[in-house]
Amino acid sequence: MTSASIPTAYAADGDRAAFPLHRPRRLRRTPALRRLAAETTVRPSNLVQPLFVREGLSEPRPIASMPGVLQHTRDSLRKAAAEAVAAGVGGLMVFGIPEAKDALGTGASDPDGIAQQALRDVVAEVGDETVVISDINLDEYTTHGHVGVLGPDGDVDNDASLERFAEVAVVQADAGAHIVAPSGMMDGQVRHIRAALDRAGHHSVAILGYSAKYASSFYGPFRDAVESSLTGDRKSYQQHPANLRESLREVALDVSEGADMVMVKPASHYLDIVRMLADSVDVPVSAYQVSGEYSMIEAAAAKGWIDRDNAVAESLTCLYRAGATVLITYWATEFATKLAR
Numbered sequence: 001m002t003s004a005s006i007p008t009a010y011a012a013d014g015d016r017a018a019f020p021l022h023r024p025r026r027l028r029r030t031p032a033l034r035r036l037a038a039e040t041t042v043r044p045s046n047l048v049q050p051l052f053v054r055e056g057l058s059e060p061r062p063i064a065s066m067p068g069v070l071q072h073t074r075d076s077l078r079k080a081a082a083e084a085v086a087a088g089v090g091g092l093m094v095f096g097i098p099e100a101k102d103a104l105g106t107g108a109s110d111p112d113g114i115a116q117q118a119l120r121d122v123v124a125e126v127g128d129e130t131v132v133i134s135d136i137n138l139d140e141y142t143t144h145g146h147v148g149v150l151g152p153d154g155d156v157d158n159d160a161s162l163e164r165f166a167e168v169a170v171v172q173a174d175a176g177a178h179i180v181a182p183s184g185m186m187d188g189q190v191r192h193i194r195a196a197l198d199r200a201g202h203h204s205v206a207i208l209g210y211s212a213k214y215a216s217s218f219y220g221p222f223r224d225a226v227e228s229s230l231t232g233d234r235k236s237y238q239q240h241p242a243n244l245r246e247s248l249r250e251v252a253l254d255v256s257e258g259a260d261m262v263m264v265k266p267a268s269h270y271l272d273i274v275r276m277l278a279d280s281v282d283v284p285v286s287a288y289q290v291s292g293e294y295s296m297i298e299a300a301a302a303k304g305w306i307d308r309d310n311a312v313a314e315s316l317t318c319l320y321r322a323g324a325t326v327l328i329t330y331w332a333t334e335f336a337t338k339l340a341r
Contacts, residue, residue: 039321040317040321041320042316042320042327042335042339043088043339044088044335044336044339044340045088045089045090046090046320046325046326046327047090047091047316047327047328047332047335047336048089048090048092048093048131048133048327048328048329049080049084049089049091049329049330049332049333050092050093050328050329050330050332051077051080051092051093051118052069052097052226053071053072053073053074053077053094053095053096053097053114053115053118054071054073054096054097054114055099055114057073058073059076060073060076063221063224064224065220065221065224065225065291065295066221066225066291066294066295066298066330067298067299067302068298068330069294071225074117074118077094077118077122078121078122078124078125080333081121081122081125081126081130082126083333084130084332084333084336085126085130087333088336088339088340089130089332089333090130090326091131091132091133091179091326092122092126092130092131092132092133093133093134093328094115094118094119094122094132094133094134095115095140095225096108096113096114096117096140097114097140097225097226101140101141101143101229102141102142102143103144103149103150104138104164105138105140105141105142105149105164106141107141108136108138108141109164109168109171110171111174111175113141115172115175116171116174116175119132119134119176119177120176122176123175123176123177128178131178132176132177132178133177133179133181133208134172134175134177134179134181135181135183136165136169136172136180136182136183136184137182137183138161138164138168138184139228139230140226140228142229144229144230145223145228145229145230145231146230146234147161147183147184147185147234147237148160148161148164148165148184148186149161156184156186156236156237158186158187158188161184161186161189162188162189162192163192165182165184165186165189165192165193166192166193166195166196169182169196169197170196170202173197173205174200174202177205179205179206179208179261180193180197180205180206181207181208181209181263182207182209182210183265184210184237185210185213185237185238185239187253189209190209190259191257193207194257194258206260206261207259207260208259208261208262208263208286209254209255209261209262210263210265210288211247211250211251211254211259211262211263211264211277212239212247212250212262212265212270212273212277213238213263214238214239214240214265214266214270215233215234215235215238215239215240215241216238216265216269216290216292218266218269218291218292218293219266219290219291219292220291220292221291221292221294221295222290225291241269244272244273244276247264247273247277248280251277251280252281255283259283261283261284261285261286261326262277262281262283262285263285263287263288263328264285264286264287264288264324265287265288265290266288266292266293267287267288267290267293267319267324267328268289268318269293270287271318271319271322274322274323275323277323278322278323278324278325284325284326285323285324285325286324286325286327286328287322287324287328289315289316289319289327289329289330293315294329294330297311297312297315309338312331312334312335316329316331316335
C-alpha cells in the first residue's frame with residue numbers, strides 16, 4: 001500500500017484531537033475478535049505427527065533430549081496412532097530404530113524390519129483414516145550413520161545409495177505406506193524411487209521429497225531419538241544454510257522427477273525458503289519442525305522463560321502463514337487436541 005492509498009478520513013471530536021476512522025486495534029480488543037479476524041488458522045488436518053518405534057522394547061522409553069517424546073513399542077505405537085487419529089491429525093510419519101546395524105543398512109529394506117512391521121501395525125490400526133508416511137533413510141540402520149552407501153573415498157556414493165533407496169521404498173509401500181519420503185538428499189532420488197514404485201505396481205503411492213533439507217545444527221535430539229551412529233557431518237549432501245536459490249533448483253528437480261509434495265527442513269529458521277517455494281511450485285509444501293526447534297521451546301518453557309502453549313501455537317501459525325500447508329511437528333497430536341476443544 002502506498003502512502004497515497006492510506007485512508008486519511010478522520011472523525012471530528014470537539015474536545016480532543018481527531019482520531020482516524022480506521023483503527024486496527026478495534027479488532028484486537030477481545031479473544032473472540034482476534035479469532036474472528038485471524039488471517040491464518042492451523043487445522044488438525046494440516047498436522048503430521050512423527051512417531052519413533054524401537055525394536056526390542058518391552059515398554060515405551062522417554063527420549064531425554066526431547067521431553068514428552070517416546071521411543072515406542074509396537075503396542076504403544078498403535079495406541080499413539082489411534083490417539084492422533086482421534087484428534088484429527090492429518091498424517092503420521094513412522095521412524096524405525098533397529099537393534100542391529102550394518103554398513104549397508106540392510107534392516108531398512110528387510111520386509112520384516114522394524115519400520116515395515118510398524119507400518120503394517122499402524123495401517124491395521126487406523127487404515128485410511130489418516131495418511132501414513134514412511135521415511136526413506138539408511139542412517140538409523142548403518143554402522144557409519146550416513147544416509148546411504150559409502151564409497152571408497154568415505155563419502156556417500158550417490159548412485160549406489162539410489163539403488164538402496166528404491167529397495168526401501170518398495171518394501172515400505174508393500175507394508176502399506178500411503179506416502180514415502182526420501183530424506184537422503186541424493187541427486188535423482190525421486191526419479192529412481194518413482195520408477196521402482198511403478199515397476200512394483202505401487203502407482204498410487206505418493207512421494208514427499210525432502211527437497212530443501214539443510215545441514216542444520218538443529219538435528220541433534222533426533223539423532224539421539226534414532227540412536228544414530230554418525231560421526232562427522234552430512235555437509236557434502238545436505239544444503240548449506242547460507243543458500244536460498246539452491247532450494248529452488250532442488251525443488252524444481254524433485255517436482256520434475258515426480259515428487260507429489262516437497263518439504264523444507266528445518267522449518268522455523270527457514271521461513272523465507274518456505275514462502276519462496278510456496279510461491280513457486282504447484283504441489284503442497286510441507287515444513288518439518290525438527291527436534292532442535294521442538295526441544296528449544298520445551299527447554300525454555302521448563303525454565304519458565306517463555307509461555308509454552310503460546311510459543312507452540314505461534315511457531316506453527318507462523319509456518320502456516322509462510323505458506324506451508326503440511327506441518328510436521330512433535331506437537332501435532334497435542335496441538336490438534338487443543339484445537340478441537
